[in-house]
Amino acid sequence: MGYVIRPVASAAELAEVYDLMGAQFEPARTRGDRGFGELARLFPERRTLMLLAHADDRIVGGAHIGPRGTLSIALMPEARGQGLGTRLVRALEEAATRLGCAAINVGGVTDRTRSFYLRLGFQGRGSMMRKGLPLSALRRDPDGWRRELAVLRARRQLRL
Numbered sequence: 001m002g003y004v005i006r007p008v009a010s011a012a013e014l015a016e017v018y019d020l021m022g023a024q025f026e027p028a029r030t031r032g033d034r035g036f037g038e039l040a041r042l043f044p045e046r047r048t049l050m051l052l053a054h055a056d057d058r059i060v061g062g063a064h065i066g067p068r069g070t071l072s073i074a075l076m077p078e079a080r081g082q083g084l085g086t087r088l089v090r091a092l093e094e095a096a097t098r099l100g101c102a103a104i105n106v107g108g109v110t111d112r113t114r115s116f117y118l119r120l121g122f123q124g125r126g127s128m129m130r131k132g133l134p135l136s137a138l139r140r141d142p143d144g145w146r147r148e149l150a151v152l153r154a155r156r157q158l159r160l
Ligand SMILES: CC(C)(COP(=O)(O)OP(=O)(O)OC[C@H]1O[C@@H](n2cnc3c(N)ncnc32)[C@H](O)[C@@H]1OP(=O)(O)O)[C@@H](O)C(=O)NCCC(=O)NCCS
Pocket: 024, 025, 073, 074, 075, 076, 079, 080, 081, 082, 083, 084, 085, 086, 087, 106, 107, 108, 109, 110, 112, 113, 114, 115, 116
């Protein structure tokens, strides 16, 4: 099955994905929970960290990084075991690195899911695991973009 991964498009869609993901957890989570309110507040600035996966026009799961750099991921049963979870986490890692995040945390890891996270480079023994992210250009040099912009503007003026 060809699954497509993309950022969540709106707050309403975020609620839809959250409910779908929440139904995969035990106990189930819904948009009525406090966790959703915290995530929704981050949506305007951090929407690149909120992804969904779909097959045709049917959403089959999602993954996001919420408050405190915490990863949440869940797929419908028929979409599991085909590498989609791995693709989602890798896409989130890239987006989080671009934003200058230092690490991704995940809680509630069980014996069933531990190998999934270990393969992706997460570390930790108990139910909490963590993966450090490479230092992004943004964190190495937070003002670098200003200098590059100034150089670009100067070059453009010379050409005029
Ligand atoms: C955990 C989950 C996101 C992994 O995504 P996935 O697309 O199935 O994973 P991938 O195909 O990329 O990798 C497969 C690995 O995932 C792990 N896995 C965990 N639960 C699984 C499941 N129900 N079905 C298949 N693989 C599962 C296994 O380690 C598997 O490796 P293995 O085949 O060597 O045993 C997905 O199975 C899922 O949504 N599970 C239910 C919700 C959940 O547990 N979320 C994580 C909370 S910490």
